[in-house]
């Protein structure tokens with residue numbers, strides 16, 4: 109696997125080694141030993157998630173707060189997404205900076221998102237199977253987030269407005285300004 113530092117501190121792009129033959133392909137989607145050796149991060153993932161989305165879906169921007177903050181190791185098993193992360197750690201040198209990266213079922217790239225980041229993605233292909241590991245359990249009361257179309261962040265989700273599909277919950281998330289002042 110190859111690990112590339114993203115512009116955001118502690119956030120990495122991981123390119124696994126993919127083996128191909130006449131049957132198809134194979135790769136290790138996670139190997140704790142190689143992960144630790146290559147990133148220097150000692151981590152224990154405790155929950156695996158999978159979501160299926162149609163073209164135009166935008167999920168995010170999400171994070172869990174306090175003791176339930178989650179680091180995530182993200183990949184796309186099928187389709188193409190624009191994955192977006194925002195560094196929400198006040199003490200970070202990349203505080204409030206954002207990074208977007210295209211993950212697909214063909215490139216098999218992964219994104220490691222540290223605790224303290226807001227995360228979301230837009231589905232750029234017809235069907236998306238989105239898979240991620242978390243190092244902390246889902247905790248409904250600790251769910252938080254920022255409005256996906258916040259004016260300050262001004263994220264280009266690469267989906268025309270009339271084709272965007274966003275949950276009611278996500279449409280009601282606070283703006284960055286409201287969140288920071290709360």
Ligand SMILES: Cc1cn([C@H]2C[C@H](O)[C@@H](COP(=O)(O)OP(=O)(O)O[C@H]3O[C@@H](C)C(=O)[C@@H](O)[C@H]3O)O2)c(=O)[nH]c1=O
Nearest residue numbers: 157159167168169170171227228229245246247275277
């Ligand atoms: C995230 C999550 C949701 N759920 C339930 C709650 C709800 O009934 C249903 C759908 O939840 P949501 O609408 O929050 O799902 P979704 O919008 O896909 O939430 C995810 O979005 C991406 C961007 C992330 O970064 C993830 O951490 C997670 O927040 O699944 C769990 O049971 N466990 C979980 O870990």
